[in-house]
Amino acid sequence: MGRPPCCDKVGIKKGPWTPEEDIMLVSYIQEHGPGNWRSVPTNTGLSRCSKSCRLRWTNYLRPGIKRGNFTPHEEGMIIHLQALLGNKWAAIASYLPQRTDNDIKNYWNTHLKKKLKKFQTPFSSHNMTSDSAPSEHFESRASLDVSSHSSTNHRPNQTSTYASSTENISRLLEGWMRSSPKTPDPRKTATTGLESNYIGNSAAAGTTSSFNYYQPKHEQDGGGDQLISHEEFESILSFENLNNIAWGKSSSSCDSSTLNQQTAANEDKFNSIMPDKKQQRSESNVPLASFLENWLLDETTGAQVDDMMEMSPIF
């Protein structure tokens, strides 16, 4: 016997939120802070269930949320973290403070899953498109601070910046009162015309580059020869290899000699793919997988990736 749905009461409004409702909610939260969602509908007069209010706040109105296109760095982070953590969107979102779990989940389901699936091959030693739990090989690494980045009550900005909701309100009002000029493609900057007015100040609006780790740009544009095969790149980031190389575990399919060969081959591939990182990599004196992981998780990688995408035809 399950709990009755919270939203099945008569008079509870569903569907898209209006600017007026947003303002009511933001005003209330600005005054009282997020939390105690049960009392929000009654105290605000909103004809919404508490859950809907919470969702609207956390996914949309919460300050510090970045909307719009994901940068290559963010995409890389999501792919990497999804492989590490599985579909723990809240945990993944904790590594991307400006993105909501819902946003990341949507982006994964609509973009990244497809991209990875497209390139999934029998060579892959790990099903990257799998929705399964993270590879148990990675479980120890997956603790990569899941605890300290715990999804629950550890949303960056959630507690510290809600006070800046005045910013949101002003944006709400600004957009609400302004006429709504239609952009040629609202999705480039926001999801709806409404959002493009009062929320869609996407910091990523100028970023148009697409993810190309697994999908070279010229292929996206209609096909052509790949300068590097998917198998090659994936083999480097092969999770079994990463696991073996970085964390010293062995698998039945990988003895030490083949592991050494694979490691050397991966080093060569890495040097050819990322020549500008060769020096940095050799100086870092860390395993390749660690280097790649650090690179992916590096705050500054986004800009580096952007640079690399301009400089190198393979990105």
Next chain:
DNA sequence: AATCACGCCAACCGCGCGGAG
């Protein structure tokens, strides 16, 4: 111009967890 198919994403739904009584 009309219709259809598809992609995208905000919002909903159901379930599990943890705290309070």
Next chain:
DNA sequence: CCTCCGCGCGGTTGGCGTGAT
């Protein structure tokens, strides 16, 4: 202990926009 309740998470859906025919 058990039950109730509030909350958060992950999966799914519905509506809208856009491109193709």
